[in-house]
Amino acid sequence: MADEQVSLASLLLIVVLGGLIIRYLFFPGAGAAAGQTRGPRDAQSAARAREAAVERIQQMFPQVDRRTILWDLQHTGGNIMATTDRILAGRLATPPVTFQPPPPPPSPASSAAAAQSAAAASKAPSKPAEPDLITRYNLQSKINSSSSSSGIDEAAVGAKGKAWSSNRDERQAALQRRRDDMILAARRKMEAKLAAEKGSSS
Incomplete structure (x- = not known):
C-alpha cells in the first residue's frame, strides 16, 4: 500500500513538472506578451512613485542632492522612512561615479508652469526682490536686542535640553525659536566673515 502511494505521488510530480517544462519551452510568448503590455505602465x-519619493525627501532636506537620494532609495527599496532616518543619522552613502540616475520626467504641469513663467519674465523683466529672512520673520527687534550678546540665548539652550513636548503649541513655539536662532546665528557668522574680509583687505 505504501509503495502505491509513493508511486502515485511521484507520478503526479512528474506530470506537473512535465507540464511546466512544456509550457515554458513551447509557449514563452504568452507570458512575454503579458509582461510587455504591463511593462510600460509599470x-x-x-x-x-520614485520621483514623488525624491520630491518629498528633498522638501524635508533640500541640502541633499537628487542623485544621492535616488541611490539610497534604490538600496532601501523605495522606503522613504529608512532614507530619512539615514539622512538624520548622517549615514547617507555617497553614490559611486558610475551611478547615473535617469533625469526627472517632465510633467505637463511643470512644462506649462515653465511656459507661463517664461511669458511672465518676458512681460515683466523687473521683478520685486524677495525680502530677506530677517524682514520675512520680523527678527529686526531680536537683532537689536541680541547685538551685544554672542551665541544662542539661554531659552533656546534650555529648549534643546528638554524632551519633545506633547503639546502642539509648545512644539511649534520651540521650532520657531530654533528657526529664529538659526537665522540670527547665520547672520552673526556672515557679519563676522564680512568684518574679517574687510579687515584683511584694508
Whole structure:
C-alpha cells in the first residue's frame, strides 16, 4: 500500500513538472506578451512613485542632492522612512561615479508652469526682490536686542535640553525659536566673515 502511494505521488510530480517544462519551452510568448503590455505602465508608475519619493525627501532636506537620494532609495527599496532616518543619522552613502540616475520626467504641469513663467519674465523683466529672512520673520527687534550678546540665548539652550513636548503649541513655539536662532546665528557668522574680509583687505 505504501509503495502505491509513493508511486502515485511521484507520478503526479512528474506530470506537473512535465507540464511546466512544456509550457515554458513551447509557449514563452504568452507570458512575454503579458509582461510587455504591463511593462510600460509599470515602468511609468514606478518612475512617478520614485520621483514623488525624491520630491518629498528633498522638501524635508533640500541640502541633499537628487542623485544621492535616488541611490539610497534604490538600496532601501523605495522606503522613504529608512532614507530619512539615514539622512538624520548622517549615514547617507555617497553614490559611486558610475551611478547615473535617469533625469526627472517632465510633467505637463511643470512644462506649462515653465511656459507661463517664461511669458511672465518676458512681460515683466523687473521683478520685486524677495525680502530677506530677517524682514520675512520680523527678527529686526531680536537683532537689536541680541547685538551685544554672542551665541544662542539661554531659552533656546534650555529648549534643546528638554524632551519633545506633547503639546502642539509648545512644539511649534520651540521650532520657531530654533528657526529664529538659526537665522540670527547665520547672520552673526556672515557679519563676522564680512568684518574679517574687510579687515584683511584694508
